[in-house]
Amino acid sequence: MHTPRALTIAGSDSGGGAGIQADIKTFQELGVFGMTALTAVTAQNTRDVTGIYELPEEAVARQIDAVAEDIGVDAAKTGMIASVSIMEVVAAKVKEHRIHGLVIDPVMIAKSGVPLLEEPARKALQEILLPLARIITPNLHEAEAIVGRELDTEEKRKDAARHMADLGAEAVIIKGGHVEDDQATDLLFDGSRFYTFTAPRFHTPHTHGTGCTFSAALTASLAKGKPLLETVETAKQFITEAIQHPLHIGGGHGPTNHWAYRSSRT
Ligand SMILES: Nc1ncnc2c1ncn2[C@@H]1O[C@H](COP(=O)(O)OP(=O)(O)OP(=O)(O)O)[C@@H](O)[C@H]1O
Numbered sequence: 001m002h003t004p005r006a007l008t009i010a011g012s013d014s015g016g017g018a019g020i021q022a023d024i025k026t027f028q029e030l031g032v033f034g035m036t037a038l039t040a041v042t043a044q045n046t047r048d049v050t051g052i053y054e055l056p057e058e059a060v061a062r063q064i065d066a067v068a069e070d071i072g073v074d075a076a077k078t079g080m081i082a083s084v085s086i087m088e089v090v091a092a093k094v095k096e097h098r099i100h101g102l103v104i105d106p107v108m109i110a111k112s113g114v115p116l117l118e119e120p121a122r123k124a125l126q127e128i129l130l131p132l133a134r135i136i137t138p139n140l141h142e143a144e145a146i147v148g149r150e151l152d153t154e155e156k157r158k159d160a161a162r163h164m165a166d167l168g169a170e171a172v173i174i175k176g177g178h179v180e181d182d183q184a185t186d187l188l189f190d191g192s193r194f195y196t197f198t199a200p201r202f203h204t205p206h207t208h209g210t211g212c213t214f215s216a217a218l219t220a221s222l223a224k225g226k227p228l229l230e231t232v233e234t235a236k237q238f239i240t241e242a243i244q245h246p247l248h249i250g251g252g253h254g255p256t257n258h259w260a261y262r263s264s265r266t
């Protein structure tokens, strides 16, 4: 069996808790060889985003070409893709290199409240990236932005998931991190059935990069060739343990603990 290889196409978080840093830490913890194609560099910590520097389209294209042409990609994820032009490049390269097992994390704002997606790119996301998704993983607010309505009941969230599947995503997970509830429940739609994945809600400020970490864990399992339900189950356990055992780093929304899942198993 070959070594599973996963690529993240995302932004850099200098603070190390979100973005490509969260992704490659998660890939490593799950025994998957991690590769990166940077779309932007952010100057960021647990409190704020103080700078966003997009990479040129050509730089994004060449990074994807470089890894796909030599190393190979068993699964990939997208995170922060701030502009329509970079979205177009990513979609073209995903098609050109026939990258399957693509997890789309439709990142829109950081935990600190700073927007990471330019306004015109919101619509483009559903037209350009969403149809390529093996799994799309919006949080509540991202799902509301994609379907253009409030999703304050489970029934409405189910309709939204169906809507995103109709737009072309093979599977949809509406994450429950921002839903007012004692539990953190994620809703999966696999194109025909709904499933829920529930964990206790921890009352902690250390949730910086939860979405990145969760989608990276999904990508790692897909790279290993795991089926959808097992993939979501593993990712949910990974993020739950990472939130449950925080590292207490920084003065704001601190990172999750990327080694908690492994530590509890060794
Ligand atoms: N306080 C919490 N306790 C337990 N699980 C949580 C908590 N907050 C989020 N989660 C879980 O973490 C995962 C990511 O969900 P969330 O909705 O926070 O993503 P997000 O908003 O995209 O994160 P990010 O800040 O990285 O953008 C989901 O599985 C969600 O249920």
Ligand SMILES: Cc1ncc(CO)c(N)n1
Pocket (backbone or CB within 6 Å): 010, 011, 012, 013, 018, 019, 020, 042, 044, 079, 080, 107, 109, 110, 111, 116, 208, 209, 210, 211, 212
């Ligand atoms: C670079 C980057 N990507 C994604 C997020 C969302 O958590 C973030 N804060 N920073």
